[in-house]
Amino acid sequence: METDPIDVPLTEPQVYTLRIQSGQVFTPRTPISSRELFAGRWNEIQQLVDAVNEIGLHVVLYGERGVGKTSLANVIPIIFEVFDADLKPPRSAPRITVRSNATTSDTFSSIWEKVFDQISWTQDMPTMGFKPKPGVELITLRSAYGVVDRELTIEDVRRVLSGLPGSVFVIDEFDRLTRKHASQFADLIKALSDGAIETTIMLVGVAETVDGLVRDHASIPRAITQIRLKPMLLKELTEILFNAEKKLGIIFEQAAGERIAFMSQGRPHYTHLVGQLAVRAACDRASGVVRMADVTKGFEQAVKATDHMISKLYDDATYSSHKDALWKQVLLACAISAVTESDQNGYFTPVAVVAPLSAILKRTIEISTFNGHLADFCETKRGVLQRTGYPRAYRYRFCDPLVPPYVLMRGVSEGTITPDTLAEVMNSRGAFSIGPEPPS
Ligand SMILES: Nc1ncnc2c1ncn2[C@@H]1O[C@H](COP(=O)(O)OP(=O)(O)OP(=O)(O)O)[C@@H](O)[C@H]1O
Numbered sequence: 001m002e003t004d005p006i007d008v009p010l011t012e013p014q015v016y017t018l019r020i021q022s023g024q025v026f027t028p029r030t031p032i033s034s035r036e037l038f039a040g041r042w043n044e045i046q047q048l049v050d051a052v053n054e055i056g057l058h059v060v061l062y063g064e065r066g067v068g069k070t071s072l073a074n075v076i077p078i079i080f081e082v083f084d085a086d087l088k089p090p091r092s093a094p095r096i097t098v099r100s101n102a103t104t105s106d107t108f109s110s111i112w113e114k115v116f117d118q119i120s121w122t123q124d125m126p127t128m129g130f131k132p133k134p135g136v137e138l139i140t141l142r143s144a145y146g147v148v149d150r151e152l153t154i155e156d157v158r159r160v161l162s163g164l165p166g167s168v169f170v171i172d173e174f175d176r177l178t179r180k181h182a183s184q185f186a187d188l189i190k191a192l193s194d195g196a197i198e199t200t201i202m203l204v205g206v207a208e209t210v211d212g213l214v215r216d217h218a219s220i221p222r223a224i225t226q227i228r229l230k231p232m233l234l235k236e237l238t239e240i241l242f243n244a245e246k247k248l249g250i251i252f253e254q255a256a257g258e259r260i261a262f263m264s265q266g267r268p269h270y271t272h273l274v275g276q277l278a279v280r281a282a283c284d285r286a287s288g289v290v291r292m293a294d295v296t297k298g299f300e301q302a303v304k305a306t307d308h309m310i311s312k313l314y315d316d317a318t319y320s321s322h323k324d325a326l327w328k329q330v331l332l333a334c335a336i337s338a339v340t341e342s343d344q345n346g347y348f349t350p351v352a353v354v355a356p357l358s359a360i361l362k363r364t365i366e367i368s369t370f371n372g373h374l375a376d377f378c379e380t381k382r383g384v385l386q387r388t389g390y391p392r393a394y395r396y397r398f399c400d401p402l403v404p405p406y407v408l409m410r411g412v413s414e415g416t417i418t419p420d421t422l423a424e425v426m427n428s429r430g431a432f433s434i435g436p437e438p439p440s
């Protein structure tokens with residue numbers, strides 16, 4: 001990123017290529033699966049590597065929707081490949097790392113069947129994606145262990161895993177499993193930990209707390225390390241843009257890049273979405289330098305391209321036949337409060353809404369002006385907020401954490417607030433620290 005980069009005019013074929021490549025580098029709806037496009041998360045990677053190296057320790061990786069859980073889980077095998085390549089002496093057998101997604105119809109057994117079916121067995125060793133030489137026998141892991149054609153029990157899985165030293169198993173979307181099947185994972189982890197078996201299970205899912213993900217974890221607290229994936233830091237979101245610059249051979253003007261990262265408010269989905277659209281806006285000018293005007297266009301288009309569920313939440317919440325109704329302004333002030341003044345679970349107080357709403361309306365307002373709006377935002381018709389606490393001490397939060405950055409973008413593109421006023425209001429409230437900090 002440069003403060004005032006000189007324009008780089010592009011030829012027609014270069015524009016064409018850049019348009020296509022920007023769709024490969026910016027992936028707002030697809031988790032990252034390559035190390036070079038993966039940004040930040042050094043602490044979490046370190047914690048994961050430490051957990052794998054500690055026998056008997058397993059991982060619960062949790063966080064809100066879209067925060068980057070699957071992307072982190074995807075780079076684990078890549079990190080271990082690099083790590084293992086430097087090991088002296090080298091590992092005697094390759095490390096097996098397998099990822100699988102749980103669905104609502106899965107059982108404990110069906111998940112392990114899916115996992116084991118990705119592994120083969122040849123010459124007394126597990127292997128993945130390997131074509132044996134002619135004459136070398138390749139059988140499935142399940143037949144090697146005699147666990148074919150039957151429901152897998154905890155003991156079966158324990159026995160198979162004990163033959164795969166150093167292995168790592170990532171079960172994504174774990175929150176989709178029913179309680180009955182999820183609790184068998186807790187029992188399995190206990191058995192693996194008690195038996196000091198050298199394998200690591202990582203349970204990944206959307207949850208506010210680890211209790212939300214592994215309800216029966218009371219029996220396994222010492223056997224698991226809990227990693228809460230926080231919203232990304234501003235510098236990590238900026239790194240997404242740096243990676244794109246390197247890959248695409250373009251430059252983001254510094255202020256333009258910072259605005260994308262800032263408006264994403266910790267949610268990498270929006271950095272990818274607006275980043276891609278802003279690069280394409282620069283393509284329209286046949287330029288390889290992304291400037292503020294391209295980012296402004298990017299926001300306008302991002303508002304249209306955002307997930308229908310999120311835009312519908314906004315439209316329903318702010319619907320009014322009266323021109324002077326304050327729904328949009330109050331919701332925008334709530335979004336500012338949510339990203340600057342919320343507690344670790346995303347709750348903000350009505351008091352926190354006063355200053356941003358006063359800045360938006362350019363007059364001093366009191367809680368009584370918008371208290372009714374907050375209550376209505378929690379009703380089914382406008383249902384965009386949730387409420388906790390008791391009368392006179394209610395706290396509110398957005399029912400979907402991806403909504404506040406959308407409300408900010410929409411506020412700017414509809415002119416409810418100017419980008420400069422928004423940045424001013426947010427900065428005066430310490431928004432650059434981005435998102436609520438989880439408890440230590
Ligand atoms: N570390 C990262 N570097 C770059 N982009 C990232 C990173 N983490 C996530 N992203 C991007 O953010 C978006 C959401 O990421 P991802 O799908 O991994 O999140 P998630 O927490 O698994 O979401 P869900 O709760 O929907 O399963 C994707 O566009 C992904 O490419």
Ligand SMILES: [Mg+2]
Binds near residue numbers: 172
């Ligand atoms: Mg995911």
